[in-house]
Amino acid sequence: MPHVLYSTEQIQTCLQRLAAEMDAAYAESVDLVLVGVLKGAVYFLTDLSRAMKKQHRIDFVEYASYRGTERGEGALIKSCSDSVAGADVILVDEIVDSGQTSAAIRTAITAQGPRSVAVCALLVKSSEEGSDAVEFQGFHIGPEFLVGYGLDHNQQLRHLPHISVFEG
Helix, strand or coil: CCEEEECHHHHHHHHHHHHHHHHHHCCCCCCEEEEEEECCCHHHHHHHHHHCCCCCEEEEEEEEEEECCEEEEEEEEECCCCCCCCCEEEEEEEEECCCHHHHHHHHHHHCCCCCEEEEEEEEEECCCHHHHHCCEEEEEECCCCEEECCECECCECCCCCCEEECCC
């Protein structure tokens, strides 16, 4: 039985807080775009979007950096489908581990000429240097490998409604 780290209820409470923070921060934005990092952020982005009151668009990027539990060479596979020029962009990711993925995606999005780019992550490994570059942070976590709520092990276990420590 996997050890549940964050229950569905805890995740939903965190989502409500993050949505309220972003609604307040972008109250005056005329073009807000939430950009989810595929595949893991799909659950988080969907629930976060529904929790927000501020009107916004949704787009996706895809970036691959893990093979199983091992971090590999990162690569941008898919960029935004729609223009983000002049928009306020919030990059939505389920986890910021080393910060390299969000930094690489932020650089790619910045090249498209948005008004601003921020990062929102449900989980942030607080011991990592990249955690300082996450403007909207959910939970701070340790080094455990996690699954559920979009987090996977070899493309499995994303569907779990909670976040658990993987006990492979």
